[in-house]
Structure formats: C-alpha cells, structure tokens
Amino acid sequence: MASQEIETLASALARLPGLGPRSARRAVLWLVKKRESALPALLDALTEVQGRLVECHICGNVDTQDPCGICADPRRDAKQLCVVEDVADLWALDRAKLFTGRYHVLGGRLSALDGVRPEDLAIDTLLGRVEEGGVDEVVLAMNATLEGQTTAHYIAERLEDYPVRITQLAHGLPVGGELDYLDEGTLAQALRARRPLG
Incomplete structure (x- = not known):
C-alpha cells in the first residue's frame, strides 16, 4: 500500500484523458524511479506553463x-x-x-x-x-x-x-x-x- 501522498498523485493523474488508474500508477512508479532527473523537470515545466497559459482572443487556441x-x-x-x-x-x-x-x-x-x-x-x-x-x-x-x-x-x-x-x-x-x-x-x-x- 502506497502512502496517502502517492495515492493522491496517482488519483490526480488518473483524471487525465487517456490515463486510467493502472496507467496512472505506472506513471507514478516511473516518476518515483526517475525522481532525481524527471520529477524536477516535470515540476518546473508544470510551474512554468501554469502561469503563462492564455486563450487566444482571436481563435480560442x-x-x-x-x-x-x-x-x-x-x-x-x-x-x-x-x-x-x-x-x-x-x-x-x-x-x-x-x-x-x-x-x-x-x-x-x-x-x-x-x-x-x-x-x-x-x-x-x-x-x-x-x-x-x-x-x-x-x-x-x-x-x-x-x-x-x-x-x-x-x-x-x-x-x-x-x-x-x-x-x-x-x-x-x-x-x-x-x-x-x-x-x-x-x-x-x-x-x-x-x-x-x-
């Protein structure tokens, strides 16, 4: 049984389109194994894009x-x-x-x-x-x-x-x-x- 934090992360990933509970758990396990290199890069990318995403006022992209x-x-x-x-x-x-x-x-x-x-x-x-x-x-x-x-x-x-x-x-x-x-x-x-x- 994984910790509550890991379960929360897996649940959050499982809500993404194309990922079910099993795929989300595999993604979490991969992130845990690669936490020294992949996790910081993923967190940086998410933080960067979170503050900069906008909807184009012309086309809606x-x-x-x-x-x-x-x-x-x-x-x-x-x-x-x-x-x-x-x-x-x-x-x-x-x-x-x-x-x-x-x-x-x-x-x-x-x-x-x-x-x-x-x-x-x-x-x-x-x-x-x-x-x-x-x-x-x-x-x-x-x-x-x-x-x-x-x-x-x-x-x-x-x-x-x-x-x-x-x-x-x-x-x-x-x-x-x-x-x-x-x-x-x-x-x-x-x-x-x-x-x-x-």
Whole structure:
C-alpha cells in the first residue's frame, strides 16, 4: 500500500484523458524511479506553463502568448479558416502540417442532451471574423459524430449570407471518431478531399 501522498498523485493523474488508474500508477512508479532527473523537470515545466497559459482572443487556441503563434504567423493564409470543436482538434490538424490557414475553436459542439446551445459556443465570434472580410473559405472540421455534424450544418446555415466557400472534411473519417485520435495519413486524406457542404 502506497502512502496517502502517492495515492493522491496517482488519483490526480488518473483524471487525465487517456490515463486510467493502472496507467496512472505506472506513471507514478516511473516518476518515483526517475525522481532525481524527471520529477524536477516535470515540476518546473508544470510551474512554468501554469502561469503563462492564455486563450487566444482571436481563435480560442491555448498558447503562452496572445495572439497565439498560429494567429501571429504572417505565413498563414488568412483567406482559409478551419473551424474545430476543441483545441485538441486544432492541435491534431496543425500537427499534420497540411493546413496552412488559420483556425477558429468553437469550444464544444451543439448538444441538446448536454444543454449546449449555439450561444454557448464561439459561433458569433466566428461570424464576426468572416464579416470582417478577407476569408474566402471556411472549412468545417467537426468530429464525425451526430453532434459534430449537427454543429457543422448549423454553422453552414449561419454562413449562407456571407460570400465564402463552405467546405467540410471528407467522409472517410470513422463515424464516431475524434480528430485528436487520428493519424496524420487519415487527416491528410480528409483535408485533401474536403468538399462543399450542402
């Protein structure tokens, strides 16, 4: 039986996505074994990032600067705007290095069961960005779930009055799949095969 402090650490790690109780215990054991080198580096990194994390006021990305590195990058194509549900989706798409435009994070997806309404998401902010001009294409990169597709259709309807091309990621993404868990090859194919919505 481990001490209360170690149990508390394992419980805290187990709350992270992708880690269950067993994986958390393995991580704690690894940290204990490497406590001279790994633990101080991990603590320093957590302390450093805790005080510097901010949400980008333009796109909703999480970074250590505002505007984020993507919005501040002049090499990005401001004419293309990729709309994603969550920051994890943005990171997954950007990690593939296939989309050279800018992003917009909604902060979730419409869900009647969970009580998530359009006003709970950054949809008005998206419309404001499009209304400012300079955007030729809006890529709706919603997860291939019922709620994700409902959100995509709702946004497409709201964008109908603007002179922008509305596309979405190609089907072929697994139904019920989430972007953050897909490999770069699948993401590349989905981006290359995007098509107009509606």
